[in-house]
Amino acid sequence: MVFLPSATSATSAADVGLKRSHVDYSRYLSAEARSRLPNPIKSIWKAAQVKPGTINMGNGDPHHTLYPISEVNFVVPSIDEHDPVQSWRSGTGEQNIISSYKDELCALSLRTAFAYGAGAGLKDVRDALADLNDRIHSPPNHTVSLSLGNADALTKCFRLLGDPGDSFLCEEFTFSAMTNAALPLGIEWVPIRMDNNGLVPSDLERILSSWDEAKQGKRPHVLYTIPCSQNPTGSTLSLERRQQIYQIAHDWDIIILEDDPYFFLQYDLGMSQSTIQQYGHTRAMAEVLPRSFLSMDYDGRVMRLDSFSKIVAPGMRLGWVTSNSYFADKLDMLTDSSSQHPHGMGQAFVAELLGSNGWGVDGFMKWILSLCNEYQRRRDLFMDVFRQKVATSGFASAEVPQSGMFVWIKSGPTTNTADLMDELFRKLLNNGLVMMPASTFAIADRTGTMGSHINDRVNFFRATFVGTDETIRNGLATFGRTLEEFFL
Amino acid sequence: MDLSHHLSDEARNRLANPLKDIMRVTSECSVTDLITMANGDPHHSLYPFQQIMYEVPSVQDPSDSVTSWNNSGRTQIIRSYRDQECALPICNAFLYSRAAGLVQCKDALTDFTNLIFAPPNHHVMLTFGNSDGLTKIFRLFGQKGDHFLTDEFSFPGMTNCPLAYGVKWVGVKMDSGGIIPEELEKVLIRWDEAKLGRRPRLLYIVPVGQNPTGSTLSVDRRKKIYAVAQIWDLIIVEDDPYYFLRYDVPQTNCASADPDEFIKNFISTLIPTFLSMDVDGRVLRLDTFSKVLAPGMRLGWITSNKLFHLKLGEYTDSSTQPPHAFGQMFVTEMLSEHGWKIEGFCRWLRSLRLDYQNRLDFLLDVFQREVEPTGYASVNRPEAGMFVWIEVFFEKHPRFVRERCSGGSPVVARTNTECLLKELFERLMNIHGVVFMPASTFAIPENALWVESDGHVPLSDRTRFLRATFAGTEDIIEKGMIRLGKGLREFFQE
Secondary structure, eight states, X not given: XXXXXXXXXXXXXXXXXXXXXXXXXXXXXXHHHHHOOOOHHHHHHXXXXXXXXXXEOSOOOOOGGGOSOSEEEEEEEOTTSSXXXXXXXXXXXXXXXXXXXXXXXOSSOHHHHTSOOOTTOOHHHHHHHHHHHHHHTOOSSOEEEEXXXXXXHHHHHHHHHOOTTOEEEEESBOOHHHHHHHGGGTOEEEEEOEETTEEOHHHHHHHHHTOOHHHHOSOOOEEEEOOSSOTTTOOOOOHHHHHHHHHHHHHHTOEEEEEOTTTTOBOSOOOOHHHHHHHOHHHHHHHHSOOOTGGGOSSSOEEEEEESTTTTOGGGOOEEEXXXXXXXXXXXXHHHTTTOSXXXXXXXXXXXXXXXXXXXXHHHHHHHHHHHHHHHHHHHHHHHHHHHHTGGGTXXXXXXXXXXXXXXEEESOOSSHHHHHHHHHHHHHHTTEEOXXXXXXXXXXXXXXXXXXXXXXXXXXXXXXXXXXXXXXXXXXXXXXXXXXXXX | OOOGGGSOHHHHHOOOOHHHHHHHHHHHOOOSSOEEOOOOOOOGGGOSOSEEEEEEEOOOSXXXXXXXXXXXXXXXXXXXXXXXXXXXXXXXXTSOOOXXXXXXXXXXXXXXXXXHHOOSSOEEEEESXXXXXXXXXXXXXXXXXXXXXXXXXXXXXXXXXXXXXXXXEEEXXXXXXXXXXXXXXXXXXXXXXXXXXXXXXXXXXXXXXXXXXXXXXXXXXXXXXXXXXXXXXXXXXXXXXXXXXXXSOOOOOTTOOOHHHHHHHHHHTSOOOTGGGOSSSOEEEEEESTTTTOGGGOOEEEEEOHHHHHHXXXXXXXXXXXXXXXXXXXXXXXXXXXXXXXXXXXXXXXXXXXXXXXXXXXXXXXXXXXXXXXXXXXXXXXXXXXXXXXXXXXXGSTTOOXXXXXXXXXXXXXXXXXHHHHHHHHHHHHTSOEEOEEGGGGBOOOOGGGSOOTTOOOGGGSOOEEEEEOOSOHHHHHHHHXXXXXXXXXXXXX
């Protein structure tokens, strides 16, 4: 009963890509994703675009003359400051005004931004982010789709790839708010052992090679990882580990969900000033940032999730997913069948910010570098105070995180760990300090093959160093004091 | 009333955010000056926004806002600040928020909802617009094997969505006044659970300016439908994007400068909603800014009972998260003392309604001039919305075929209406250069198992309509109607 224009429908990019590379990605999809229909109205609308001069009375879109916003402008830091973040924090720096108009020339007009669009988001914004991707990761052959941030993107990927009864792989301590989101979909998690440097590749290999489909159901085909400033352990995967993990994913045919909101917050970078001067900030950053899974993705098995949440602000509700064009197409169909494309103001803001009237991509990288310096300062302060007030007692220790926002503090109890940690958490609370206990993030192993219960290893706290200096000093003083009370 | 049995397995199995437990324990803690090192947010001093400015129409002019907006009329500047007082400051707006959205925006919309709709006992939750809200609601209540009820002509952009996870639709017969309550009842009475599975328990409707037929449910029909819902324990999903675009109502006296007087008059021009009569808590109402501000706002809200409100909040926390700061800031300031206030927003709505009514009048004029004289089509005058439902008299076509009814399935077509419709649609698009949506795009597939055999005219024989919008410019409308007239002549006189 639905008319889809036949002769006039253009072949989708995904179809062309598929024929060219002869890769069948459909086998990774959930039953739901496979059976999802494209929006018939949008198909007709697309066909109507084909012939110029066609009068379209088919769509119920308000005319742009009725949008009651003719200009939005944003007062942002000037990127010409030597250290934009410091100048912004101290209020001494200059400001820039970034503007988007409905009826005047600008990078992305409100006329376009405020209209209905396709799930992937507006082309100008996708292109700008694809350009950023190219300069940082040089992805082999991927497509960008906009998201409403990484929680949105990730939970959509769960729906895209997971059927009830599926097992997905994850780090044994992980961002449980997200892994919990998969549970009502009938997905179960298989945790992978971690050490100080993140997930242990040999354990990933062990799980896959010893998997018994008769007893355990379908072998896992998805790995969820947070490779930089892993949440909660704060570790960053080395290049060697990433290559090992990618090889294992290749051997066992796994899709890698690379959740990377902290990617741009890296420390001890040792960036070359001369590179900055000669080639700009983007090139200089690209040379020192970690190699992403995306950058080595010749199989098209990586779905990379980037977000503006930690580098601009959480309320941006904007990010981008980079994946092979088939997955991008299917993801867009899911978006068209749910939340729809991102909001116009956010897209307009990003387009203007990264455009020639705004910071540009290099300016954005300069802001990010400035952010990294500020976060590094706080990290260093945290570790200093930690050494003085906490580590000296011997009741806790911590590695220096190379990126992100978290410190993974190892503390006392190694027997009866879960109960003692609970007691310690409450004691800290009574003394006026909140830190996240490791148990909040622990994924219990249900395969029975891990050999040790995670409850024996929850003797950690996740602490953040993104608060004020005062918070860091006072918080750690309280922590040190409380540990002494608890263990003595 | 406990309606928890309506929830899907997925909704029932959903866990609350584990970090919430920590937050609960933290909030129960009696210590003052609690230091938190538990979060993972950037500090607000690092948000690169000091101020955001929006230029909007001034709605305080006694003259019409929309007209003056497009004729260089007065404008108003609304701002969001970091360092100065405003309704939703930047430091608060850009934080991670939970579930229902930022409290300032939620409160502003709750005030508006309470004033305009007077819901008995409901709660407001923010969405990214009605598509977002609706598809979340579908997941909340639907799972594989379930059936949902809706108008027999409905909006596939939305009704296609739950098909992917095994929910099926039952289309209920309509007339020019929308869904027919007696037909709804018939479907429920005749439902054979042995053959079809669980009886449908959710009704999805667009009660004002229905998409695609343009119909509006009368107050009488609403009461009857609500009564049916009570007897058969249905959830009513009231999707109402065109609610404020209702025509031919006695005009509010604009010169009335008194805000309360204006609001009172404005409310009197509105039709009572399902929400306002929802004593059981079985209605979930969806409102959106898409048609009254802009589609790209991507902001709306769901009003529902406490249980559903909490469940939707949990689902939001497990998926999209609450909406973007930009949208929440704009709407909060717009409705506040610093913006239009509720009264000013109602003035804008009134003005929009007049503008769309002008466009409707224009279309009907041109239709009468260019199309009606052909004798091959007629059009309704919709009470509301953005669409007209053009009826095409296919029986006048030389190749129209009607088979004699000789028993067999009550849902199989007896005429070639659908084929002729498809042909007309393609000719109009490819030869005459005008696009209308054919009725078949919107038709919900019928199933003989739930259709009454006696005297039922198959839906395929009744798909004799084209949906046209009057939301475009006069130029588009004029050209479109001229091409339609010409196209019809050539089609019927081949």
